[in-house]
Amino acid sequence: MDTKSHAPTSGAKTMSAAKSFTRRTLLKASAASAVALAAGPFLMRRSWAQSGELKIFSWAGYISDEMLADFESKTGIRAIYTPYGDQGEALNQLRATGGAGFDLVQPTVDRVPEFVAEQVLQPLDESKVNWDGCIQSAITGSVDRGGVIDGKRYLAPSDWGTEAIAYDMNQAPLEYGTASYGSLWNPDYAGKVTLRGHSGLVGIGLWMEADGKLPHPMLDSFKSEEVMRANYDAILETAIANKPSVATMWANENEAQAAFRTNGCIIGQTWDGTAASLRKEGLPIRYIAPKEGALAWLEGFALTAGAENVEQAYEWINWYYTPEVGAMYTAHSGYNTTSKGAEQFLSEEARQFFADAYPGDALDKLWWWPIQESWFVAARNEYQDRYLSA
Structure with missing residues (x-):
């Protein structure tokens, strides 16, 4: 399937894809396309002209100083990271400002409908996202879990755990x-x-x-x-x-x-x-x-309703959808990236942790949050x- 053809599907096909979203499908899709990755030309096409800053509201422990420095060196954009410990806290803060104060937030897919109901998010312009850099099973699997509402996508999958x-x-x-x-x-x-x-x-x-x-x-x-x-x-x-x-x-x-x-x-x-x-x-x-x-969850980047640095937000998403950055994210946070090809850059320590945590049929028995x-x-x-x- 063309990785840019990610509009909501219907019927049994969509449900099957959603239910089969596991680390095994992620790794399979990732390995198959790592060599052919072509995100480079898409990535940061406009960034140097845009420059400026980006305000990211994300979980504590998710974004490292190394990541912030790498993003700025490649785009000229200074990212400001504000951590939160619980997404209820994040929702309350965005609700109080009408979705203003930050450009990107990182909710779990199952909570996106609540964020949308509170009018603190805006739909993504999917034409500005390099979906070729994201594993297809994450894109498809997020459709019925809350990432797409009334035909509009609000979440660019970033990681799962x-x-x-x-x-x-x-x-x-x-x-x-x-x-x-x-x-x-x-x-x-x-x-x-x-x-x-x-x-x-x-x-x-x-x-x-x-x-x-x-x-x-x-x-x-x-x-x-x-x-x-x-x-x-x-x-x-x-x-x-x-x-x-x-x-x-x-x-x-x-x-x-x-x-x-x-x-x-x-x-x-x-x-x-x-x-x-x-x-x-x-x-x-x-x-x-x-x-x-x-208990399994999927998270992603969502554009706030009051985002002031919209183009810079898309630059962040596309920068993230490169294998080196995805691996950098996993190494720092301990969570599994959706960036295609990242596993080739992961340490042996990270791979061993995964093998110990999910032996046998553990991946087939994941309980995905509704x-x-x-x-x-x-x-x-x-x-x-x-x-x-x-």
């Missing part, structure tokens, strides 16, 4: 196939567990569903508030019963790392980047997909608050 089980290999050894979200509640680990409120509840829900203890399928929680509350009432009861095992709750990357580094935790439900960073420090922290499936509509986020936060205050 998971939330699964981080563990101290010496004190809480786990193996693929038996490792579970329920492993966190092993009495041997009492008082040494960390997790995030709202996603920790999802992990408990998947564990309960696998054991036949959830009233309805977990995915149905995202379709009906009545079903969601029936499931979450059961989940909350189990979560509160096991809460004494939790040493600390995390809400952002720094807190998740600190749980292991300084707060005595030996196991937890964290992002893959958390474990990757701790492992690079030499700590005995490993990461494994549980048998219920790792679209989270406003009603779900509000109810989800209500249950999270009840859990945290219990």
Whole structure:
């Protein structure tokens, strides 16, 4: 398929493409076209004439000084990076300014509909994006997950990752196939567990569903508030019963790392980047997909409604869609880039982390976050608050 032909498809073809979006399809598509990459002429065609600056609002720990320097050296554009720890925080700030103050933001695809509903994003001009530099499965796979709304694309996929089980290999050894979200509640680990409120509840829900203890399928929680509350009432009861095992709750990357580094935790439900960073420090922290499936998410660059540096924003996206930059991003953040051909520039350490985290059929069992509509986020936060205050 022509990588520039990325308008929403329909029927079974689209659903099949979306459901099959995994790291394996990414690597396959990437390897097939790495040699033929032709992003150069497209990249920065207008940048030197544009120059100026770019204001990027993105997750903490995602963009390095090396990346900012590389972008400026290649485009003449000075990028200003402002980090946030949670995209609810990002949405609230953009809502307060009507989408002004930043040019690009980096939401997860499932939350894009909420950002659009709050009128803080504008559609992308797809003719200005070098889609040849992005892996096709990411472009297609983002269509039905929230990246395209009413026929308009709002997200240029940038990276994907998971939330699964981080563990101290010496004190809480786990193996693929038996490792579970329920492993966190092993009495041997009492008082040494960390997790995030709202996603920790999802992990408990998947564990309960696998054991036949959830009233309805977990995915149905995202379709009906009545079903969601029936499931979450059961989940909350189990979560509160096991809460004494939790040493600390995390809400952002720094807190998740600190749980292991300084707060005595030996196991937890964290992002893959958390474990990757701790492992690079030499700590005995490993990461494994549980048998219920790792929670998987896709992120991307979105143009804010009040963007003042629009052309510079497209220059950033096209600069990012080069293999060297994609690899630079993965090396720094620990997350998987969608830039085509990047794997040829990744370190052996990064490749080993991936192999350890997703052995066997782990990639086929990824649990992709469904679209989270406003009603779900509000109810989800209500249950999270009840859990945290219990």
